[in-house]
Amino acid sequence: MTARTRRVVEGLIERTLWACAAVSVLVTVGIVLVLVWEAAAFFGEVSPAAFLGGRTWTPLFYDPQFGVLPLVTGTLLVAVIAMLVAVPAGLLIAVYLSEYASTPVRRFGKPALEVLAGIPTVVYGYFALLFVTPWLRTVIPGLAGLNALGPGLVLGLMILPLVSSLCEDALSAVPRGLREGAFALGATRLQAAVGVVLPAAMSGVSAAVILAMSRAVGETMIVAIAAGQQPRLTANPLVPIETMTAFIVQVSLGDVPRDTTAYRAIFAVGLLLFTGTLGLNLASDWLRRRMPGAVR
């Protein structure tokens, strides 16, 4: 092969590879285009103010209302319940694994936790609907069969390994010297962890929390199966609610004609969901870059 053909071939290969990399940008562009295109048609019929500010979500009714707040509160309610489980538990586990646990415990505990992250969400939905909620109903009288609490708790269990492993990364990124400095001053491991390591790892921990929030907000199957499909502006975890994702599933499964406002609403809701999670992801990314010893 002559040097010339070699250079041509190499150039061709390099361009192809970059084209492959650019596909990922196309995916993002595709997502934005599809969502914006369909949502634009939706906003031609429903004003953005009515969408974002309205308190009633009844897109399929006689007198349709497209106030997305009930879906947003439903989503946040479930996500907050999940965070109440996942953040303290995940942080405790992270502190325990990185500061206290013996090597065998760590070597067993970490992959065992990872298993939790690998279980498909439809399985968690099953667990929430047919195990957790029935059990909760024996404890909490008046708990509806479909509610925000059960799926919220299960969702918390699902994102727990994410929180714990990211927090642990953040903790172990703290230079050893800081810790040893604290020990040298006679601090206990807890004092070292709380007084020195945690503050130093704060940006990493916050990044983990925000990423977990993004995951919780975007989770679909658990809430579609076990949270009910009742858009409701409430902070009561005992009653059925509907999340943004569950609404999209509901419409996808149901009998909604395609060129109706109600159908286009799934793209408007999708756009809101995409924007929200994107904001959270970017925030998390930004914080992670501020971790001590962050690479790149």
Added chain:
Amino acid sequence: MRRSRLLPACGLVVVSTLALAACGGPPAPVRAVVTIDGSSTVYPLTEAMAEEYHRAVPDTRVTIGVAGTGGGFRRLCRGNLDVATASRPIAPAEAAACRTAGVAFVELPVAYDGITVAVHPSNTWVDALGVEELRRLWRHEAQGRLLRWSQLRPGFPDREIHLFGAGADSGTFDYFTGVITGAPRDSRGDYTASEDDNTLVQGVAGDPGALGYFGFAYFEANQEYLRAVPIRLREDGPAVLPTRDTIRSGEYQPLARPVFVYVNARSLDRPDVRAFVEYYATHVGDVANDLGYVPLDDRVHAAIRARLAARQTGSLYGVEAAAPARTLAARLGLDPP
């Protein structure tokens, strides 16, 4: 040594995806499939027929989707569906869309379906409900206002009423709201809505203050956990309990209706579609009973099979599609109007 295997693969995928986009669609499947889509209410029936047929003729391929009655009609009238299932007759606008697209269909009522209004078995205070009472309970004006049993009828206990009903994107919702509140889709929104009748059954079965509506099939399958409420069509009329007999005879009004399959007339030229649909029309009575639908009576059944054999296209229902007043037999000309 080979220069590269990764690269051609990479290029191939990109190129083939683009080529696909350029051609605008897939080639015909290797083996023909009878495609069915539509009502979730009719799904159990259609599934059963497909299953029995699959057992009899194993190499026929049938797929069933549950895009809903409207979704089924849309696909049918776009010409990319063989059979649409429906829990209501085709609407004039939908039929017009079919005509515009040049799609003719054969309309086949296949069974009756009743909507059951049910309460918790421990509910002792509801003897029967009138349509007017149901209207006051379910219309959108009741939202946030009619919240207690005592508000529905003086004398009912002063406790919260918890409502369960079909999801707003189901045929059952369309039908129930249409006949009860008077306008399709006119409904209050503060109730537990689900596409999944099982969810509703569970909800009502688990809540002594509950009232819900769903398909008779689901009620029948779970009747040990539920109590059906007799319905009074007129103030002075009799209260009718939903049973197979009352549904078939037309006594249980207005909450009983026929369900349909609509076959693309062009698809009937294909032997696999014709064989399946004929099997469906012939044997539907055998399984309808088991599934809690009410089978057509023999006269109607025979008339329907004759329609299929003759490939008679068009709908028995005109502009008054939603009005259930005329029985099937009357529409088919078997009874005087």
Added chain:
Amino acid sequence: MIGARRLDGLVHGLGASVLVLALSALGLLLWDVVHDGVGRVSWAFLTGYPSRRAATAGILPALAGSVWLVVMATAMALPVGVGGAVALEEYGSRGRWARLIEINIANLAGVPSIIYGLLGLGLFVRALRLEHSLVAGAATLALLMLPLVIITTREALRSVPVSLREASLALGATKWQTTWHQVLPDALPRLLTGLILAVSRIVGETAPLIVIGALAYVPFVPDGPWSSFTALPIQIFAWLARPGTGFRENAAAGILVLLVVLLITNSVAIWLRDRSSRRRDA
């Protein structure tokens, strides 16, 4: 000081109990599924077709559909993902474009899967009219998988020592020859591990498939990429939506099958990782 020490012990104990609690919840979940479903798993269940009778319903079309989906999605996502990762990692300048693509990929990995469903619905199902075909489903899952493949491939490439690249380049190998003959083979075990984890993620994906329009009844094994399909998680979801305890058992049994599929793929991943680390030590 005593107080602090006691508190220290408390946190130690608390951390350990929370870990145990989380793992017990995992155990409980598995026990629940096994308890509900193990009675239904049989050869007939694995090779059976869907049925309205819970006791005779089988999972074969869903199992086959999942296999088709995964193979097709991988075939689409793998070359593009690996190619993109190679571009970023081996050819990457620190230019603005590379930076943009990097941020983009990091964010794509965090996009909720249901959004990919909306993309697939708008792009494959509607614009390209692929309807309920395996191609539409697999393409949607491939897009979902792409950022995962890129990220894990980049990690695998990063684990390849620079000295290997230098050795090859110093001999007058081109960048691509170096990548193809030295870097990719060396990264292969880790790459496969990452790939299998990505695969096990999409095996369990339900929401995007529902959004692009899943069929409820598919009583046959797909015979080609244009065939209609159903998949394991969709079948499980469909069974969950049915009344009667029989179908719940089926759902549990379906979950067992799904978990076994995942267990197998993950075991392969672990085996590959161990094999590669042994080779590295040698």
Added chain:
Amino acid sequence: MGPQHPGRPGGPHAAESAEVGPKIALRALSVSYGDRRALTTVTLPMQAHRVTALIGPSGCGKSTLLRAINRMNDIIPGTRVEGDILLDGESIHAAGTDVVALRRRVGMVFQKSNPFPKSVFENVAYGLRITGVRDRRDIEERVEESLRAAALWEEVRDRLHAPALTLAGGQQQRLCIARALAVQPEVLLMDEPASALDPMATQRIEELIHGLKRTYTIVIVTHNMQQAARVSDTTAFLWMGQLVEYGRTEDVFTAPRERLTEDYVTGRFG
């Protein structure tokens, strides 16, 4: 009077080239990594069929200089090069220069032996295969030839298909030399080739270098003063990115012109 360089004149410490037409000529070469300057305006000729040793304390820019000759620095992001390097009188930075072809002419051996995780045979054959040699017999011949030239043939002839990583450290380094020789370069760059080896293996490498200079122009970076004295014909002393002194090895070691050089070679610092 030699012709004036068109660019900046060499620093005061640059040695005048005694012969015309050096194999390699560095002209006011500066290299920076990002903000860090690693090499500052080095002008240095290297004669054909000679061994040139680069000495100096760690971080003085020896390796940077070496890697500049076959443009290996290109693969480090953020590297900036000013000045020029001529190979046989032609700039290696000229527009249209084929880096791949350059590296085939200028082979390199690294500080830490880095055989490919393949068999001994495939390690040596790799350079041939990527240049398009297909004929099996040709390849076998050249592999044997290269292994002989690297004084490794007798030790590995029976285990050609064993993994290269099972060889001893010194053998691995000689395999890397054989691998570099197989593509028949004109120049051989060696970056502390013996620093990780025991004295016996080091001695073998040094003997090898002696033999190789008949065929190749060799540039060697070394930490080891004795080694530089033993193997090289000319020596360049670098300090903090600058060329301090350059001349015949004997002169640099016995009669350095600069105080800094004297301090270094006598071990007063470094």
